[in-house]
Amino acid sequence: MIKIEDLVGGYANTTIINGVHLEIEQGEFFALLGPNGSGKTTLFKLITGQLPIKKGEILLSGKPISSFSKLEKAKKVAVLSQEVHVSFDFTVEEIISLGRYPHQKGVLKQLSKKDWQVIKEVMEITKVSHYRKTQFRMISGGEKQRVLLAKALAQEPELLLLDEPTNHLDIKHTFQMLDLLKERQQSMGLTIFAILHDLNVASLYADRMALLHNGAFLDVGGVNTLRKEGQLKKVYEVEVNTQSHPTVPKPQLLMTPNHSLHEEPFYFKDLYKIEQNDQYIHVQFDKPLRTISNGVIGEGIQWVNHFCNFHVKKNYNCSHPKQDIRMWMEIHDIPYEQAVGMMTAVKLKDMVVIEKVIEGIAMLVIVTAGVGNAVDITTEAKKRRKTQVGTINTMVFVDANFSDGALVNGYMSATEAKVKALQELQIKDPDSNTIATGTSTDALLLALTQNGKQTPYAGSGTDVGKGIGQMVYDATLKAIRKYLERVKN
Incomplete structure (x- = not known):
């Protein structure tokens, strides 16, 4: 032309x-x-x-x-x-x-x-x-x-x-x-x-x-x-x-912009506060974190600074979960546009919180767990029994700077650690009687401060990946044991 x-x-x-x-x-x-x-x-x-x-x-x-x-x-x-x-x-x-x-x-x-x-x-x-x-x-x-x-x-x-x-x-x-x-x-x-x-x-x-x-x-x-x-x-x-x-x-x-590349130093433990009651767990950070999650809201890769896990009744009607979580956040003055939201039917007082510094990297892990809906993802799909109380919700916060690839690595590390905990406790899928890999409604969040030099990897071959794995494994074990003890009693 x-x-x-x-x-x-x-x-x-x-x-x-x-x-x-x-x-x-x-x-x-x-x-x-x-x-x-x-x-x-x-x-x-x-x-x-x-x-x-x-x-x-x-x-x-x-x-x-x-x-x-x-x-x-x-x-x-x-x-x-x-x-x-x-x-x-x-x-x-x-x-x-x-x-x-x-x-x-x-x-x-x-x-x-x-x-x-x-x-x-x-x-x-x-x-x-x-x-x-x-x-x-x-x-x-x-x-x-x-x-x-x-x-x-x-x-x-x-x-x-x-x-x-x-x-x-x-x-x-x-x-x-x-x-x-x-x-x-x-x-x-x-x-x-x-x-x-x-x-x-x-x-x-x-x-x-x-x-x-x-x-x-x-x-x-x-x-x-x-x-x-x-x-x-x-x-x-x-x-x-x-x-x-x-x-x-x-x-x-x-x-x-250049100004965003030179942030003031901070102490990780001073960045957040945790509020927990019978209705919700709310972790609030003073600065937005880079996150990857499958939360009900705030899913995908985002920048947010409010992280919530809401309690729902065992017979909760989950036809409009996004609208429900937004409504609950509005009631408690939590800006849902800046939040990741999960939900669970387990008792929130049974949450497990672990805070550690591993190889110089500060981390926080919060887990609530139930295994009534335990599933082995490798077995043949079929109509499941009636839904029971059982969701493993995991929040992992790390004072580090991850590339998008490292975010995915870290997410895999946390998932592998959760599966290891289920294997350790011999949690089984009741429909197949095989070791469960998770529950049908698990939610996982990984959040980074993006502080310091960026790392492209966070898998099992790295210090930070191993740290994520160890903490998620320990927290998941403790949370499931609390759940099992409550069911037993």
Whole structure:
């Protein structure tokens, strides 16, 4: 669709773009990325003809773009720049109707029935129809941007050039605009070349992208270009961490400010307080911890500082557990958005708390346990007996800095230790009469202060992994023994 060959250009005697090569295919959404001063706007102006080309060539559909007349170019290419200034006092409808100029025939260039159909359609899809008779100068910057997009779409171009198209838009209208462009791309084969500042937005919408650095392309490729943390750090000069979006297979970026890398030292035991009564156990930390859990709420990998285990009756109706835990937290003024919540039918007074320092690492483990629902996960699935009181809920807090991989390692270490305790006590699955591996409703939390040098491992071959294992094993043994003694009595 558009091909750039050895392009060189800039302002007067200053060269900004140095020998750029790029090819964008028909129907592609291509994003141009780079920090301020990298040359993005200069490249955009060279493509649109606002700046003269010193060297190289730009081809549009295989022909030099300079060979097209202005009218021919306007039928193929539409431009939406950052500027929203309009010299004359036109209405919104009049601004949008200018987009039909390349398609109008005759000397008087009057709008045809088809022109009005297109104008009406683009006003509706850009959600500016109710402004149609409003003077352009009277609407907000975001509304102006949508009007100018409608004008560009009214041209019915094959190629749409966008310079920061969401610059004046809030989150809602940013996604509305980009969803609209993506739909247009997919349904009509529209080719889109867009300068974008927001790397996360670019990842979600672009098919390919180029990273511009000092007037040259450092990288051109698919969205996984944004997984190259070292490259992004070099270009943007900030700490960058990539992660996967939770629902679509695209990378998302997290920027780390320098101030957060230099925290004041603290004493682990001073960070938390434990409240326990017949209704709940509440562990509150003064600072958020990095957590991985399968709690009823706060599940997955999170940053939270409230950790709760609620008591429920043996015949608890568990049809709405998330709503129930949120309600209980609200009653006790615990912010559920910053919490991990579990539930159990065992007596909370039987909880086991172990605090230790192992190999210089401070740890806290809290376990409540019942084994009435003991299950051997390796046996054939079948309809189980009526639910009994029995859940092993484990909370592990460690004063260390884990990578995401180490979080998973540590979670495995805690699980292995729990299974070892069940084996030691010969706890059996009553349906199969084999040694249980857990209960059907176990919950496990691992929480880290993220203090100190980061460790990538926390498995059984590490001091911290062994420490987690030892403490979880000891706490689980004691908690199950308390439960068994209570059942016996």
